Amino acid sequence: MIAIVIVAHVPLASALAACAQHVLGRAPDVVIADILPNECASDCAPNLAQQLLAADQGEGVLVLTDLPGATPSNIAVKASHLVQAAGVPCCVLGGVNASMLLRAINYRQGSLEDVATSALAGATHALLRVD
Numbered sequence: 479m480i481a482i483v484i485v486a487h488v489p490l491a492s493a494l495a496a497c498a499q500h501v502l503g504r505a506p507d508v509v510i511a512d513i514l515p516n517e518c519a520s521d522c523a524p525n526l527a528q529q530l531l532a533a534d535q536g537e538g539v540l541v542l543t544d545l546p547g548a549t550p551s552n553i554a555v556k557a558s559h560l561v562q563a564a565g566v567p568c569c570v571l572g573g574v575n576a577s578m579l580l581r582a583i584n585y586r587q588g589s590l591e592d593v594a595t596s597a598l599a600g601a602t603h604a605l606l607r608v609d
Contacts, residue, residue: 480586480593481509481533484574485526485554486544488512494542497576498583506583509533513550523556530561530568538567538590540582540597546572569594577604 484491491510498506509529530539541558543551554570561568567590581600586593
């Protein structure tokens with residue numbers, strides 16, 4: 479099973495996990511990393527890499543971040559490189575929303591590439607004008 483980690487500006491990672499719990503009716507098996515405003519990518523990446531390695535269940539880790547290029551995303555990318563160097567497959571997706579997270583949770587039994595593709599599709603299919 480693919481491990482799922484949410485890395486986002488505080489309190490978004492926790493809020494997305496709470497949203498998933500509300501929708502699914504159970505606590506989602508995800509790791510949460512809410513990044514504080516004063517966090518430094520260079521300082522935080524090794525700690526996050528350890529969390530990613532601990533979350534891995536042998537199939538790889540999918541990391542969902544909020545804003546590509548922002549500090550949480552930069553931390554996630556640096557941590558991902560450390561995890562990949564340790565031999566664990568890791569993929570980082572930016573622009574996380576509730577639909578992306580729910581799709582990743584519901585389809586996490588596939589390969590890392592398949593779960594990432596499914597999560598991206600879930601995110602983009604949910605972007606609609608609804609009036």
